[in-house]
Amino acid sequence: MTRTRKPGISRRSSLALMGAGLATLAAPWAARAQAKAIKVGMPTILSGRVAQLGTSSRNAVLLEVERVNATGGLAGRPIEMVIRDSKGQPQEAARVARELVNTDGCELLIDAEASSGAFAVHEVARDLGVLCIHTNSETSSLTADPKQRIPNAFRTARQGVHDSIVGGSYAASIAKAKGLKKWATCSPDYAYGRDTTGEFVLYLKRFAPDVEIISESWPKLFQPDYTEVVTKVLQARPQALYTCLWGGDLTSYIDQANIYALFGQMEVFAVNMADYTALTVVKNLPKGIHSGNRYIKTYPSTPENAAWGDAYKAKYGEYPTNWSWENATAIMLLAEASKKANSADGKKIAEAMRGLTIKSPFGTDGTVTMRADDQTLVGYAIGWGTTIPQEPYVPEVKPGDWKTIFELEAEWKKSNGYS
Amino acid sequence: MDLNALIACLASSACLVTQTTSGLIIGMLLFLVAVGLTLIFGVLKVVNFSHGAFYMFGAYFAMTTYQITGSFAAAMLCGAAGTAILGLIFERVFMSRVYGADVLMQLLVCYAFVLIFDDVVRMVWGPEFKSMGMPTAFQVMPLFIAGGVVPPYYLLLIGVALVAAIVLGAGLSRTRIGKVVRAAAHNPSMTSALGINTGLIYGGVFALGGMLAGLAGALAAPVRSLTPGMGFSVLIESFIVTVIGGMGSILGALIGALLIGLIRSFGSLGFPLFTEGLMYLFMVIVLVSRPTGLFGKEVA
Incomplete structure (x- = not known):
């Protein structure tokens, strides 16, 4: 931020004198400002x-910032992270974001909020014009809806609609191969659960039109007991089950479904299973659950990705999460864009970031791209595979095809009036 | 609304058996938590808002014991005994100071401890969710009774809860200690005047309530994920149970818990989008027709 000082602002000599004194004092600060740390609010x-x-978001950011600072920071200025707790409340996230910029003097924002908070921080970014990278919100409309779009906001998270297209086409291929026509769903009863399940079913039916949903369950978010929905699914006798339960809810569901031997009776598709937070917690992980990749160090199966996962584990004692790679990507992109612009200025970095492709351990082909037209990340590793109860947990991942994703995404945007 | 599914289920013995046992499981665990709540209210006249914490501690104690000893029985025992001791200390040191205070004060103390206990768990066991895992002895195929599916672990769970209910009911109505407890509930100053240490009884009842909730937590640990704050979700349902059954009534807690369990299991078939609402609707109906709850007049 620059402060302009108008000489001779006061006609009073005493003030002029003070002004002159201040100006001489300020001169060395201005000279030093080039090397001053750049504060990034989060x-x-x-x-x-x-x-x-x-x-896990904070951990990943700090891991990457350490690397960037070791090689000179952003255009010579070391990054200093200012990380604050929003407690997951949107109004608190917005307040914290504003305070980080206005009071703490942060020049860039990493918005590591869930979707509810991300939309609130987005409005702050719109208001203040500061460069903001959304790292965790996967809600498609955040970048797909032109009404939301601002030149200074980007997203390095995966996107719900990409997941649904890949999940739907993967599930359809299994459904066709194994003749799975009768499906059941069981997802948490809130916006994410409803939207994600709806989109998955939409693309499943598109790729496998004879699929029929014969039972739906909508347990409450954070419900302690799933017995009644487990037995309900058993009564319906479907051939396959889709669920987007996540975290502790998913592990509870698996433990409770396990003792009813549910996993032996149908194919289970749990999009959020292949995340270390869930994989390492479930004691009796059934073999053969189909899951989308969240973060797993074996996919993409490259030395770079494995090294990144191991480096994270070495530093923090546990494996990274889905949010970790999304946040690490934000710092990697910032560093590359700043190098390209040869500047630490938010506007110039934003300009350089649009359409920028960088090398990344998390890219399907070793690179990820910040797509220019909607400023969201594409080319990241996205795929589905089946679980085994021990490491590497998901030995083989069938990659999603980005060409198909782009085609169907464009169609989806059109049908929603986004393009 | 999916009434056809519900009717089809009621007509099939397999579905009937599965859903009924599923309702019993939910109900029995709920009963163990609710009965402590109702007992404490009946004797101490305190609405123990922090009761869910004992359920949480029971689960964590059981998990840690199971990880160290590998014994499921020891895990259950530690879950129950540990929370009993915790309950006793909590009552003697903190709750006993607010018996004379107004309800708001009691509520505030309890709520403060809801937050404190959650943070203690976060500090000791970490903020992330944990899973105890099913003991190998119970990792078996479910039983098929009349075509319905019943996991053996759940039979044990129902059995333990039922034994607890019978021992508690018989203990309170048949034994001398039971008589003293009932006397203390009915008229504490008279009981005290007769030379009975009511402080001891209060502490004992609180410990018993804590132990039952802890046992519920320990029994639930193999099938539910453990997380700080896990006590809160069962607490709300336990309150519904005690309100339906009548505050202070053990039989009411049992019937209320079983009804809630069955409403959940059959409601999820017939009214998949209104299962939660059904519970509250039932509570409203009971409260309108019998404001003291189903068994509200009985004193524990």
Whole structure:
């Protein structure tokens, strides 16, 4: 931020004298400002039920910032992270974001909020014009809806609609191969659960039109007991089950479904299973659950990705989460864009970031791209595979095809009036 | 609304058996938590808002014991005994100071401890969710009774809860200690005047309530994920149970818990989008027709 000082602002000599004195004092500061640390503000969820994910976001950011600073920071200025807890409350996230910029003097924002908070921080970014990278919100409309779009906001998270297209086409291929026509769904009863399940079913039916949904269950978010929905699914006798339960809810569901031997009676598709937070917690993980990749160090199966996962584990004692790679990507992109622009200025970095492709351990082909037209990340590793009860947990992942994703995404945007 | 599914289920013995046992499981665990709540209210006249914490501690104690010893029985025992001791300390040190205070004060103390206990768990066991895992002895195929599916672990769970209910009911109505407890509930100053240490009884009842909730937590640990704050979700349902059954009534807690369990299991078939609402609707109907709850007049 620059402060303009008009000489001779006061006609009083005493004030002029003070002004002159201040100006001489300020001169060395101005000269030093080039090497001054650049403060990056980061509101995220560090307490409450999702604290584990917020913490993993912070960890990943700090890991990457250390690397960037070791090689000269952003255009010579070392990054200084200012990380604050939003407790997962949107109004608190917005307040913290504003305070980080206005009071703490942060020049860039990493918005590591869940979707509810991300939309609130987005409005702050719109208001203040500061460069903001959304790292965790996967709600498609955040970048797909032209009404939301601002030149200074980007997203390095995966996107719900991409997941649904890949999940739907993967599930359809299994459905066709194994003749799975009768499906059941069981997902948490809130916006994410409803939207994700709806989109998955939409694309499943598109790729496998004879699929029929014969039973739906909508347990409450954070419900302690799933017995009644487990037995309900058993009564319906479907051939396959889709669920987007996640975290502790998913592990509870698996433990409770396990003793009813549910996993032997149908194919189970649990999009959020292949995340270390769930994989390492479930004691009796059934073999053969189909899952989308969240973060797994074996996919993409490259030395770079494995090294990144191991480096994270070495530093923090546990494996990274889905939110970790999304946050690490934000820092990697910032560093590359700043190098390209040869500047630490938010506007110039934003300009350089649009359409930028960088090398990344998390890319399907070793690179990820910040797509220019909607400023969201594409080319990241996205695929589905089946679980085994021990490492590497998901030995083989069938990659999603980005060409298909782009085609169907364009169609989806059109049908929603986004393009 | 999916009434056809419900009717089809009621007509099939397999579905009937599965859903009924599923309702019993939910109900029995709920009963163990609710009965402590109702007992404490009946004797101490305190609405123990922090009761869910004992359920949480029971689960964590059981998990840690199971990880160290590998014994499921020891895990259950530690879950129950540990929370009993915790309940006793909590009552003697903190709750006993607010018996004379107004309800708001009691509520505030309890709520403060809801937050404190959650943070203690977060500090000791970490903020992330945990899973105890099913003991190998119970990792077996479910039983098929009349075509319905019943996991053996759940039979044990129902059995333990039922034994607890019978021992508690018989203990309170048949034994001398039971008589003293009932006397203390009815008229504490008279009981005290007769030379009975009511402080001891209060502490004992609180410990018993804590132990039952802890046992519920320990029994639930193999099938539910453990997380700070897990006590809160069962607490709300336990309150519904005690309100339906009548505050202070053990039989009411049992019937209320079983009804809630069955409403959940059959409601999820017939009214998949209104299962939660059904519970509250039932509570409203009971409260309108019998404001003291189904068995509200009985004193524990």
